[in-house]
Amino acid sequence: MRAVITLLLGLLLSPGPREQGERGTGTSSPGIAEETPQTAETCAACHEEQVTGTAAGPHGLAMKRSSESLFQNSCVACHGNAAAHLESPAKENIRRVPGVAACVSCHAASGNVSLSSPAHARGQVACLSCHASGHKKPGSTPLLIAGSHDLCGSCHMEQKSATLLPYAHRDGRRPFECKNCHSVHGKGRQGRLLDARNGGACIDCHTDLAGPFVFPHAPRETGGACVTCHVPHGSTNPRMLTRRSISSLCLECHTSLGSSHDQTKPRYRNCTTCHIAIHGSNHDPKLFDE
Ligand code: HEC
Ligand code: HEC
Ligand code: HEC
Ligand code: HEC
Ligand code: HEC
Ligand code: HEC
Ligand code: HEC
Numbered sequence: 377m378r379a380v381i382t383l384l385l386g387l388l389l390s391p392g393p394r395e396q397g398e399r400g401t402g403t404s405s406p407g408i409a410e411e412t413p414q415t416a417e418t419c420a421a422c423h424e425e426q427v428t429g430t431a432a433g434p435h436g437l438a439m440k441r442s443s444e445s446l447f448q449n450s451c452v453a454c455h456g457n458a459a460a461h462l463e464s465p466a467k468e469n470i471r472r473v474p475g476v477a478a479c480v481s482c483h484a485a486s487g488n489v490s491l492s493s494p495a496h497a498r499g500q501v502a503c504l505s506c507h508a509s510g511h512k513k514p515g516s517t518p519l520l521i522a523g524s525h526d527l528c529g530s531c532h533m534e535q536k537s538a539t540l541l542p543y544a545h546r547d548g549r550r551p552f553e554c555k556n557c558h559s560v561h562g563k564g565r566q567g568r569l570l571d572a573r574n575g576g577a578c579i580d581c582h583t584d585l586a587g588p589f590v591f592p593h594a595p596r597e598t599g600g601a602c603v604t605c606h607v608p609h610g611s612t613n614p615r616m617l618t619r620r621s622i623s624s625l626c627l628e629c630h631t632s633l634g635s636s637h638d639q640t641k642p643r644y645r646n647c648t649t650c651h652i653a654i655h656g657s658n659h660d661p662k663l664f665d666e
């Protein structure tokens with residue numbers, strides 16, 4: 377909390393966006409700027425809608441839980457020094473949309489909000505690509521423009537539409553939220569995707585497949601884990617498999633089964649009728665039985 381306030385004071389004392397160099401807060405310029413505190417209360421005289429909207433919403437309430445003064449100072453924390461604007465109110469002399477630095481001036485102190493996907497940082501996906509300002513009721517929690525399915529899907533259309541395929545979780549109806557499997561903040565470089573390499577995001581729910589098994593099926597234990605054989609978002613193949621038929625999936629790796637598995641005989645084509653414990657077995661090395 378102390379760190380938040382210190383940072384905030386730093387912001388207040390630094391020159392505003394349009395007045396760098398010329399008119400720091402130290403110079404005695406005429407008008408009201410010197411004396412008028414740059415608080416929400418001051419702004420409310422002309423921007424009542426934004427002030428009351430913020431105060432009643434989750435962001436304002438969260439700030440007020442920290443302290444009333446944090447809330448009072450929040451307008452300029454996001455919009456920058458408003459001295460020039462208070463002196464001569466116009467939209468040209470104040471920043472409308474805050475940059476990442478404004479958010480981080482408070483949030484770096486209160487938790488880990490770094491982006492777990494470097495691709496988002498590289499792709500210029502900023503805080504406000506996903507989060508709302510808090511002036512109006514946000515689309516979803518926590519302070520999100522929309523629920524993650526629509527929010528993430530607005531940029532990742534391919535993945536969103538895959539979750540609506542008939543061979544997807546819940547048969548494509550009421551799909552899981554993207555954030556069931558992905559985390560945007562924290563939890564490692566790629567969020568829970570990294571865990572997924574070991575089955576992580578999947579075995580949170582499919583706990584029965586978590587193992588360890590006495591006789592694991594090797595691909596379960598290495599590199600790609602679940603996504604070696606399954607498409608995570610949805611597929612045109614049953615069981616969300618990467619291949620249309622199970623045998624072609626198996627034969628991709630098991631290329632030399634020999635005469636014991638005569639593939640001209642239909643009986644041998646349906647691999648999982650015999651190798652039932654395809655994810656690993658505690659009883660049988662050939663995966664006949666779980
Ligand atoms: C005396 C009235 C007055 C006060 C006090 C005032 N503003 Fe404004 N503000 C305006 C006017 C007028 C505009 C321009 C509105 C327009 O052109 O649509 C404006 C526009 C803005 C904009 C939008 C800029 C844009 O590019 O669209 C922001 C952000 C803003 N004010 C923030 C603040 C903040 C923060 C405070 C308090 C520190 C504040 N204002 C205090 C009158 C005021
Ligand atoms: C978390 C950052 C943040 C805080 C805090 C914040 N604003 Fe804003 N404000 C924005 C963003 C972003 C916009 C652009 C429109 C939007 O997304 O709502 C905006 C837009 C505005 C506008 C332009 C009108 C509009 O709705 O587009 C005004 C005026 C304004 N803010 C005033 C204020 C005042 C007064 C406060 C203090 C209660 C404040 N803002 C606090 C982020 C913030
Ligand atoms: C004046 C300080 C301040 C600024 C600036 C600020 N925040 Fe916050 N915000 C807080 C506080 C305090 C909380 C509540 C504690 C927490 O979650 O860290 C909060 C909470 C949040 C939450 C969680 C809300 C919930 O419902 O749980 C989100 C999301 C958020 N802020 C995003 C942003 C974004 C994005 C920006 C920049 C556009 C921003 N904040 C700018 C102080 C600030
Ligand atoms: C790609 C979209 C996206 C971007 C970009 C993003 N966030 Fe978030 N943020 C989320 C989602 C989704 C959640 C909810 C996480 C959850 O529920 O697992 C969240 C949660 C939060 C929270 C709530 C507290 C917490 O850690 O759970 C805060 C605060 C926050 N974000 C701040 C920020 C700030 C500051 C930035 C910019 C540095 C930012 N976010 C950028 C999507 C995003
Ligand atoms: C404003 C657009 C935008 C939004 C909203 C957005 N993303 Fe992204 N995302 C990108 C861009 C751009 C990239 C990097 C380019 C690419 O690989 O497509 C990316 C990359 C990714 C990656 C690949 C990660 C990597 O490091 O390779 C994942 C996973 C991802 N996003 C998940 C999400 C999730 C989950 C959400 C919602 C919480 C979300 N995105 C919201 C634009 C967005
Ligand atoms: C059931 C878990 C799950 C859900 C739900 C989920 N994802 Fe994924 N997603 C994954 C896994 C696992 C990967 C890694 C795939 C790989 O490594 O081959 C991934 C990869 C991605 C990537 C990287 C590119 C790619 O396709 O490999 C993006 C972008 C992405 N997901 C976006 C989304 C979006 C947007 C949503 C919501 C509409 C979503 N995901 C829902 C598990 C999920
Ligand atoms: C949020 C919990 C959850 C997560 C995370 C999850 N699943 Fe599922 N999964 C389920 C549930 C519940 C079902 C059963 C029915 C349904 O909803 O489709 C299921 C069913 C399945 C099915 C069978 C579909 C069918 O046609 O019978 C496959 C395959 C599957 N999941 C693979 C995965 C993979 C791979 C991952 C990780 C990328 C994953 N799941 C992550 C909850 C989850």
Ligand code: HEC
Pocket residue numbers: 575578579582585586593595596601602603604605606615617622648649654655
């Ligand atoms: C070697 C390939 C392969 C790997 C790796 C794999 N699966 Fe499967 N999975 C299959 C096949 C094949 C089926 C279909 C079995 C059938 O229908 O007879 C299946 C079926 C499923 C089902 C449907 C219910 C069931 O048990 O039959 C779920 C759920 C599932 N897999 C989840 C997962 C999860 C979670 C992981 C990672 C921990 C994973 N799978 C890894 C090949 C694989």
Ligand code: HEC
Pocket residue numbers: 593594595604605622625626627628629630647648651654661662663
């Ligand atoms: C990504 C490659 C891959 C895929 C796909 C795959 N497997 Fe395997 N499987 C392996 C590897 C590697 C081993 C370990 C081989 C060894 O130890 O000699 C193995 C082991 C086995 C074993 C035990 C063999 C033994 O000698 O104990 C059986 C049975 C088996 N797989 C059946 C299947 C079936 C059925 C499928 C299709 C559902 C399948 N596999 C898909 C790579 C794969």
Ligand code: HEC
Pocket residue numbers: 623626627630632633634636637643644645646647648649650651662
């Ligand atoms: C009718 C039951 C049956 C079906 C169907 C079947 N297998 Fe087998 N599989 C066996 C038996 C029995 C063994 C043990 C053979 C032995 O020990 O000589 C075996 C052994 C294996 C082995 C261990 C290596 C080896 O050659 O001994 C692999 C790998 C394997 N099967 C993969 C597959 C694949 C892939 C499919 C589908 C294309 C499949 N099986 C279909 C019964 C079956």
